[in-house]
Amino acid sequence: MSFAGTGFYLWAGTLACRMDRDIPSTFEERDWARDVTGEPVRFAVIGLGWFGPDVAIPAIAESDYCETTVCVSGDKAKAERVAEENDAEHGLTYDEYADGEAVDAYDAVYIVTPNALHLPHVETAAEYDKDVLCEKPLEATAERAKQIVEICEEAGVDLMTAYRMHTTRSVRYVRDLVADGVIGDPVHTRGAFSYNLVAAGESMDQWRLDPDLAGGGPLMDLGVYPLNTSRFVLDADPTAVHASTVEGPPGFDGLEEYCAFTMEFGDGPVASCDTGYQVAGDNYFEVGGTHGRIRIDGPYNVDADRKITVRAEGEEVVAEPDEPSEMVEEFDYFATALLSDMEIGPDGEHGAFDVEITEAIYESAETGERVDLS
Numbered sequence: 001m002s003f004a005g006t007g008f009y010l011w012a013g014t015l016a017c018r019m020d021r022d023i024p025s026t027f028e029e030r031d032w033a034r035d036v037t038g039e040p041v042r043f044a045v046i047g048l049g050w051f052g053p054d055v056a057i058p059a060i061a062e063s064d065y066c067e068t069t070v071c072v073s074g075d076k077a078k079a080e081r082v083a084e085e086n087d088a089e090h091g092l093t094y095d096e097y098a099d100g101e102a103v104d105a106y107d108a109v110y111i112v113t114p115n116a117l118h119l120p121h122v123e124t125a126a127e128y129d130k131d132v133l134c135e136k137p138l139e140a141t142a143e144r145a146k147q148i149v150e151i152c153e154e155a156g157v158d159l160m161t162a163y164r165m166h167t168t169r170s171v172r173y174v175r176d177l178v179a180d181g182v183i184g185d186p187v188h189t190r191g192a193f194s195y196n197l198v199a200a201g202e203s204m205d206q207w208r209l210d211p212d213l214a215g216g217g218p219l220m221d222l223g224v225y226p227l228n229t230s231r232f233v234l235d236a237d238p239t240a241v242h243a244s245t246v247e248g249p250p251g252f253d254g255l256e257e258y259c260a261f262t263m264e265f266g267d268g269p270v271a272s273c274d275t276g277y278q279v280a281g282d283n284y285f286e287v288g289g290t291h292g293r294i295r296i297d298g299p300y301n302v303d304a305d306r307k308i309t310v311r312a313e314g315e316e317v318v319a320e321p322d323e324p325s326e327m328v329e330e331f332d333y334f335a336t337a338l339l340s341d342m343e344i345g346p347d348g349e350h351g352a353f354d355v356e357i358t359e360a361i362y363e364s365a366e367t368g369e370r371v372d373l374s
Contacts (some may be wrong), residue, residue, distance in 0.1 A: 020334065031172065032333060034340035035197065036065055036264070041335040044070035044106040046097065046121050047113035053082050055302055059354050062069055062084065063219035065335035070106045072097045098124045105175035106184060108133060110162075110331075110340065114213040115220065133334045135162045137224050140215030141336075142359050146350035152348055160222045160334050160344045161351025165229050166313040168202045170306050170321045173295050174287070175233045183289030186234055191226025193280040194218070194258075195301045204251030210296035217255035226352055228346075229269035229285050230263060238263035238357060239273065240372045247364040248278065261361045296309035300325060305367030335338035 031333050043060055045052050045068055047228060052071075060066045070090045073079040079091035097106040098120070108131040111121045118139050125132050132152060138161050139145040152159040165171045178186055193216075197208075207213040214220050241263050248257030258276035265271070274282075283304075286295040292312025298304040308320045337344045362372040 002148050002263055008016075010030055014163050030221055030332075031328070032167075032336065032342065033340050034336050035338045036336055036337050040065050040067045041108050042067055042069040042106045042129075043133075043331075044072055044092075044097065044102075044109045046072040046094075046109055046111045047107075047117075048073040048078055049112070052110075052112045055327055056110060056331075057082070058087050059325055060106065060326065062111075063331045063335070063360045065339060066331045068332075072103055084328075088273040094121075097121075098182060098288075099122075100128060103128045108132065112162075114207040114210075115215050116144070116213045117305065119144045119148055123151055126151045127155050128357040129157060129347065130305060131158040131334075131338055133160050133331075133349070134348075135161055136228070136351060137215070137220055137355050138348065139355060140213065142352065144355045145348075145355040149348035149352050158338060159348035160337070161346045161348060161354075162330060163228050163232070163346040163351070164269065164302075164321060164326040164330045165225065167233055167333045168299070168326040169309055169323045169329070170296060171229065171233070171299060173321075174285075174296060174308065175235070177294060177310065178233055178244050178287055178289070181237075183287070183293055183311065184291030185289055186269045186289050188269050189230040189234065189273075189285070191229060191271070191285040192275065192322055193225045194269075194274070194276040194279045195222060196280055197215045197277040198249075205360055205373075209252055209255060211253055214255070215355075216358060216362065217245075217252060217257065217259070217277045219245075219256065219259045219261075219275045220363060222277075222300075223261070223273060224354055225259075226273040227263070227271070227273070229299065230273065231350075232346075232353075233287055234265060234271075236265045236268065237262075237353065238373060239266050240264040241357060241360045241364050242370045243361040243364040245362070246276075246370075252277070256365075258325055259361065259365065261364070262294045263357070300350070 057068050060068045068088045071079050071083040071088050072092045076093045083091035109125045113135045243261035245256035246258040258277040260274040263271040283300050284297050285299050295309045297307040307320050364371040
């Protein structure tokens with residue numbers, strides 16, 4: 001991993017020297033890499049909104065161990081067009097996918113549809129013995145998310161929740177620094193991911209503002225990023241939450257426009273996070289400890305320029321990582337797990353618990369009470 005303008009080893013060595021503590025040297029190119037054998041994993045990409053064709057499929061094309069062979073949409077013409085543009089063998093409708101058409105042309109599915117449509121597409125994948133990479137949140141409700149986990153377990157197919165932060169090298173490195181004690185014992189995390197959907201002039205007629213499809217407002221779309229990054233960096237699960245929300249305008253159909261929440265991690269750290277659809281954009285993650293703090297600016301936008309600031313023992317080091325696409329890393333991480341003995345980190349149970357947490361956050365916001373997580 002290189003850092004623009006400074007050089008990674010110079011940065012790490014300087015930090016180690018100034019702070020009189022070791023810096024992990026294991027964060028290399030793909031610290032999760034394994035010996036991989038076999039043919040590339042052939043993907044059916046299910047859901048062809050902007051993210052599928054514009055982000056996911058190009059990332060698959062750039063990856064080492066994956067290829068797109070099937071494109072699936074509710075619109076047959078669109079599916080065929082996207083397939084042709086990307087040299088995929090088949091363009092299918094959702095019904096054709098469910099009926100098993102072209103089932104021998106793919107090994108795994110990547111599901112990037114609205115949240116409440118994940119479950120039926122996973123059911124189809126499991127029926128045909130296909131492994132599943134499913135976008136976050138895993139589903140619109142905790143009950144449906146648990147069904148996804150159970151279905152995949154019963155079918156014996158692998159399931160990964162597509163948290164690209166788990167494969168983003170800057171975030172993985174910060175996690176290593178925290179685990180190595182560079183900032184002492186973790187005390188808290190802070191994170192925010194917001195977007196002013198209204199000021200951007202976006203239509204109110206979209207699935208993210210449909211309670212039945214989204215399962216919630218910005219918490220389900222954006223807030224799960226700092227929520228899950230807190231879990232990942234701390235390597236811990238919250239035990240209780242407390243939250244408040246602000247209801248959105250009529251076009252939000254009863255969904256919140258803003259959500260602030262805290263998560264307690266037993267007797268340990270506390271996470272403070274917020275998210276919104278009608279607030280100036282915010283995008284950062286910070287973890288504070290007994291001897292210092294680490295902050296990442298811009299961690300959540302796809303392939304954004306990120307800045308890492310480490311403060312400890314009265315010293316500060318700032319780096320701007322020049323890192324590869326986390327979407328490429330995500331697909332190759334998943335493929336590596338399928339093609340080797342590597343266990344998947346953000347598996348289905350991990351993703352399902354996040355949906356449980358969001359439901360507890362909404363409950364707390366409604367009642368004004370602290371909610372324990374079972």
